[in-house]
Amino acid sequence: MIEVTEKNERPLVEVRHLKQYFNINVGWLRTKPLKAVDDVSFSIKRGDTLGMVGESGCGKTTVGRSLLHLYEPTGGEVEFDGKLIKTKSDIMELRKKANMVFQDPYSSLNPRWTSTSCTIPSRSGRTASRSCWASWA
Ligand SMILES: Nc1ncnc2c1ncn2[C@@H]1O[C@H](COP(=O)(O)OP(=O)(O)OP(=O)(O)O)[C@@H](O)[C@H]1O
Numbered sequence: 001m002i003e004v005t006e007k008n009e010r011p012l013v014e015v016r017h018l019k020q021y022f023n024i025n026v027g028w029l030r031t032k033p034l035k036a037v038d039d040v041s042f043s044i045k046r047g048d049t050l051g052m053v054g055e056s057g058c059g060k061t062t063v064g065r066s067l068l069h070l071y072e073p074t075g076g077e078v079e080f081d082g083k084l085i086k087t088k089s090d091i092m093e094l095r096k097k098a099n100m101v102f103q104d105p106y107s108s109l110n111p112r113w114t115s116t117s118c119t120i121p122s123r124s125g126r127t128a129s130r131s132c133w134a135s136w137a
């Protein structure tokens with residue numbers, strides 16, 4: 001577990017014991033579970049950056065996808081800004097505030113914008129510049 005929060009400050013993102021298992025085909029009508037992410041916990045304070053480093057296939061992207069509930073996590077909990085993400089409407093709210101920035105920056109970010117305008121929410125709260133709290137390779 002990587003702890004990046006200071007004492008007495010509520011983290012923006014809190015991931016507890018996140019698990020994401022897939023069933024993969026291993027032959028004629030046979031599947032086996034693949035533990036892409038198994039018991040991952042971390043927290044990120046507002047304004048902080050957490051880097052996730054690991055060999056190809058170790059599960060970095062899957063952590064991001066599961067965190068945003070693009071995959072329904074097999075287990076564990078995700079809390080965003082103090083709210084536990086459980087229902088469909090929680091997920092929709094989460095996705096307005098958090099986003100993934102993919103490895104290829106040209107497919108993720110508009111090159112005509114500055115990095116700040118791409119990542120800091122606008123004052124009006126509109127979604128033109130969503131807050132992106134992390135990026136995954
Ligand atoms: N939808 C899926 N169905 C089955 N297996 C998957 C799925 N998505 C990812 N995996 C498997 O989960 C594991 C983790 O993959 P993931 O893409 O998260 O790794 P990664 O750390 O992001 O790798 P890279 O650095 O190459 O981007 C891999 O073994 C991958 O094959």
Ligand SMILES: [Mg+2]
Pocket residue numbers: 060061062136137
């Ligand atoms: Mg990846």
